[in-house]
Amino acid sequence: MSGESSRGTEQSFQRSGVAVRKERVYKYILLSCAALTVFVTFGIIGALIGDTLVFFQRVSILDYLTGTHWEPAIKPYRFGVLPLVSGTLIITIGSALVSLPIGLAAAIYLSEYASDRVRSVIKPALEVLAGVPTVVYGYFALVYITPALRTFFPLGTFNAMSASVVVGIMIIPMVSSISEDAISSVPDSLREAAYGLGSTKFDVSTKVVVPAAFSGVISSYVLALSRAIGETMAVTIAAGQSPQMPYFPDVMKNFYESTETITAAMVNIGLSDITGSTPAFYAMFALGLTLFVMTFSMNLIAEYIRNRYREVYR
Template structure:
């Protein structure tokens, strides 16, 4: 009888392992190419948007001078007597943003401190998702809530126009609270427990520890959350479109109707202005200003987060 060799051939094993490794390498390369393609789509889309915005904006400035756009104080591009001063739109945008942040910063930061330092783990596990649910409410709902509930309520105490900056700003603040609170909470939780224990060891109270140790240590993340909240407020559309009105004014009176950059863009993009007309090009000119403002805020937020980031061993 022929002897049966049950041992595997070393050459065969080596060949199989090489084939398996080659197959895995091919799979890895395919996945890498697919992931690169997905990332490239995002980058190319961004560049495409930027190119289109500034191409149309360049066409706008062929007909309207920089002085008319940046030095005039009236914005009436749709009227017979045209003015193209963008400052009333910028004023309305930052007025509602200031009101929103006056609400979002204390609410968001207070909720972050409570969930991090005071709430029991089970309570925090319930409250944090509940707070973040506010970010999932459609902005059009916030707008109509401000118009139909907040404004009539406030008019019982202070004189307000039907459309006003105050109601829109207050609802934007509620909407932005999860953004400020969630990022601030992560920044506060990142502060090592040893810093808190060291503060307690020298006799500092819990409240003093929070304000003198924890918050300064988490300052970069907190500031970044605030700037991102400002960026979100500047880019908000439906809430201000519904609740703040469409009257561009250079005013600081929050009781009056105003118009923001995003509200004007929503108004002009309704289809009444023919493509290629000067009215149509104002959409891109205002969009370019909004893009620069938002980009600047994001760059500042990124710089602050990296410049003042605390590193612990």
């Protein structure tokens, strides 16, 4: 009996040793994957910074940041980024006006009003929007949205309004999905307490639940707008490629005419006959770094808001 027990003990030790080695292998595999993502991120940043420095050796950084004309392919070359930044912000603001209220309303409905059966239909339908190729959105805006809006506004073939609408439609799933997760995480005790005080369902949803999920909702807004800033093909097709400074005080005129975003300018340079040794070629990397700084800053803002206003329930 003692021999059998010792053999059983030895086998159990062997099995435990194999399990420990397997766990160690899994640990290093997962660590390698995590390290690879960090390495790729820093590699991209390094490539952007390296070629951007080459660009600023040929073009003044002051002229780049304060210039009001972007003409990288026609002499005299001018590389002012302000028209591209203003075009990007116009599209972003316009898409926010479309996506943020609709996305939040959809999130409130799915979380507070919809039955399980309705939610199982509407939520996948919203997520389908995120899977449509962006080039399809661009042609949809050009063929359908622009003619529809032209009956109400004096729009050209390429305009910022259609681009704003189609980008807003694109980011609705992100707003609604993240906002719904934040709203659903609010404990039912808050809802029940509000109902006990005589509140209606609408009051509970808008005055209790949404404020309690404020950090998650704001984070969804910022992340969705970061997605809008980086959109390329839909904006390039719908808004055109005409970089220009914004109009003041006639703000609506900015949406009626064609504009060019940072991403569209990068596409325009990449598809042209510009060689790899010209300032215009290196301007792509300067634009990429500018776009990276903008989106990274917005992500930092979203993370700060999430941590600053997060409610912890026990």
